[in-house]
Amino acid sequence: MEVRNCRYCKRLFNYLQGPMICPACQDEMEKKFTNVKNYVWDHRDATIEEIAEQNEVPVKQIQQWIREERLTFAENSPMGIPCENCGKLIKSGRYCEECKNSMMKSLDSVKKKEVKPVVKKKEKEKDRMRFLDK
Ligand SMILES: [Zn+2]
Ligand SMILES: [Zn+2]
Numbered sequence: 001m002e003v004r005n006c007r008y009c010k011r012l013f014n015y016l017q018g019p020m021i022c023p024a025c026q027d028e029m030e031k032k033f034t035n036v037k038n039y040v041w042d043h044r045d046a047t048i049e050e051i052a053e054q055n056e057v058p059v060k061q062i063q064q065w066i067r068e069e070r071l072t073f074a075e076n077s078p079m080g081i082p083c084e085n086c087g088k089l090i091k092s093g094r095y096c097e098e099c100k101n102s103m104m105k106s107l108d109s110v111k112k113k114e115v116k117p118v119v120k121k122k123e124k125e126k127d128r129m130r131f132l133d134k
Contacts, residue, residue, distance in 0.1 A: 032057050033065060044077055067094050 004015035006022035013022035021029065036055050040046065052059040065071040066081045069092045073079040080089030083096040085103075090096045095103065 029061070032061075033070065036062060036065070037071065040071065040073070040079075044074065046079075048079065048081070066092055069093055 002015045003012050004020050005011070006013055006025055007020045008025040008028075009022060011022055011024075019026075032055060036051055036057060039051055039055055043050070046054075048059055048062050051057070052062055062071065063081050066073075072092045077091070080091055082088065083090050083099055084094045085099040086096060088096045088098075093100075
């Protein structure tokens with residue numbers, strides 16, 4: 001267990017996993033998330049800026065919920081966040097369909113490259129053996 005400063009209130013708390021937010025702020029955020037979700041339902045054409053202002057939640061937090069796919073919008077809604085790769089407006093997640101597809105392809109090639117670190121690990125073991133020999 002580590003002790004960290006909460007991203008929001010800066011208080012120290014026992015950090016376990018996930019975002020660096022203390023339990024109190026996490027509760028607060030969950031409440032705000034519910035408010036935001038309800039607000040989005042009632043105001044289908046509200047922009048992210050409006051939602052942020054009306055619910056006193058940072059725009060970044062709302063974008064994060066969208067990226068986490070917790071907040072989603074109707075297909076015909078003007079709402080969207082930019083794809084992290086090409087900037088095209090998307091409704092949820094981090095990337096547009098096209099970027100997702102091309103990333104899947106590049107992920108495949110990354111997997112093939114991952115063979116190299118295994119060799120390095122073996123070299124380290126050899127070094128250790130040499131050390132033990134001395
Ligand atoms: Zn906090
Ligand atoms: Zn894209």
